[in-house]
Amino acid sequence: MEELGWxxxxxxxxxxxxxxVLGGILVTKHTAREWEMVHGNINSYMSKGIGVGQQHRGVSQVLALSYDDLPYELKRCFLYLGSFPEDSQINLEKLYQLWMAEDLVLLDDVGGEDTIMDVGERYLSELAQRYTVQLGVQEEDFSFGRFQNCSLxxxxREVCLSKNKEENFLNVFDFGKRKGTKPLDSSCSSSSSNAKVRRIVIHLGNEEDYKDDPRELVSNFEHVTTQGHxxxxxIFGDDRLIMDSHFKYLKVLTVxxxxxxxxxxxPKAVGKLIHLRYLNLRNCELQGKLSSSIGNLRCLQTLDLRDNYANLIIPNVLWKIKKLNTSIS
Structure with missing residues (x-):
């Protein structure tokens, strides 16, 4: 085993x-035969020639192998991390709630006194043990689990996005221009592979990205959100205006x-999304009275209204949402 390790x-x-990451793979292998299989897999990946340059070719293969070595449920949870912007610190409470709404936590793993959140924390611990994610610093005053955040x-993250593209798990649209990327590739948006994707992630950028043509954002965003499946x-971004019409086609939306x-x-149309399980409106600068149509969301599990204006009025309709686990204002 020592020789194979070298x-x-x-x-x-x-x-x-x-x-x-290699250590994270091997820590789950306890026999010489299993180490031989990992060694053979690395050689197989190396022979594919995937990677940029000889110097980094082996690194790319080891990282790709670390993903392929994950159990099925951990693969999906890892792919979901590709939703978040580059270099972001991912809040674990939010992550577990999203996993729960997306049915990424297997109910067979929930037993005894464990909750779905407990299983989500266990999944993340396994990913961290394999060094596919990095856990944030523990805080003494943090009451939700042992860690506050994680990152890639x-x-x-390159491996994560590449695997997402291969498996049609989610599509990421970057509308920011400062990085020299096109806001939207319409040919990609209408492709057959895109029709199979049930999850989209939109990075809006900021005010500077659309100062020349503010309508460009609206046009691109409408194009993406007309996919009824x-x-x-x-959506990640700041200081952007979202129009109500953007949600009228998303009738089966859950997140x-x-x-x-x-x-x-x-947005009044949100009140018609009766299949929603997760709704995050945190720091959206909402004010006045929240629409009573939010009471129509009978499947809602998570509602986050934090960091809005202090005078936000919540109508007395939340009692209608029997499955609601978190309601924060």
């Missing part, structure tokens, strides 16, 4: 990330994440 480490190109290393829409997106009033 051979595999040589494929890591001396980079610490690849070495610790840049190279691991979508189950999840996660809607609008945190940080500026809204002019509560």
């Amino acid at each position: 051979k595999m480490v040589r494929n890591c190109g001396g980079l610490p990330l690849a070495i610790v 290393h840049d190279r691991m 979508l189950r999840s829409v996660l 809607l994440h609008l945190e940080g997106v500026k809204l002019v009033g509560f």
